[in-house]
Amino acid sequence: MNNEVKIIAYDPQYKEAFKALNEEWIKTFFTMEAGDYKLLDNPEEHIINKGGYIVFAILDNEAVGTCALVKISDAPLRFELSKMAVSPRAQGKKIGYLVGQTLIDKARELNAESISLETNSVLVPAIKLYEKLGFRHMPISDSAYSRCNTQMMLEFNL
Numbered sequence: 001m002n003n004e005v006k007i008i009a010y011d012p013q014y015k016e017a018f019k020a021l022n023e024e025w026i027k028t029f030f031t032m033e034a035g036d037y038k039l040l041d042n043p044e045e046h047i048i049n050k051g052g053y054i055v056f057a058i059l060d061n062e063a064v065g066t067c068a069l070v071k072i073s074d075a076p077l078r079f080e081l082s083k084m085a086v087s088p089r090a091q092g093k094k095i096g097y098l099v100g101q102t103l104i105d106k107a108r109e110l111n112a113e114s115i116s117l118e119t120n121s122v123l124v125p126a127i128k129l130y131e132k133l134g135f136r137h138m139p140i141s142d143s144a145y146s147r148c149n150t151q152m153m154l155e156f157n158l
Contacts, residue, residue: 010054017063021085035144057095064090067099076113114155118148
């Protein structure tokens, strides 16, 4: 292993990795829900073609991490940070931070107003990562996921 991680934009050859990486962590802690299958089975249709972005962390020619920026609205431009996953064998290499920061930079470049995310309080390392990336806790509102008990927001000062 050369430990050199590259962050790349979505490429259809990694579509299955997007699903596999996310299924791995979701099934470890929770159960897959309809919203998971919708995004993971058809990322081009439900994320890319709707103005969103997906990035991958590549290590030794293998996708070991991923994250999506799902467009929520155009005016104001708002996104959701979604489907962040890092392979257990690649954890500890700051991959979550790298994919998250790449998408935050993309949203900022597009003059987005904010990025929200949904998670669960049992995922303490993930919440600490989101806090490090600048996300702040917010009151919980509607969620498509029964596992969601924590919502966070990163607002940009435009």
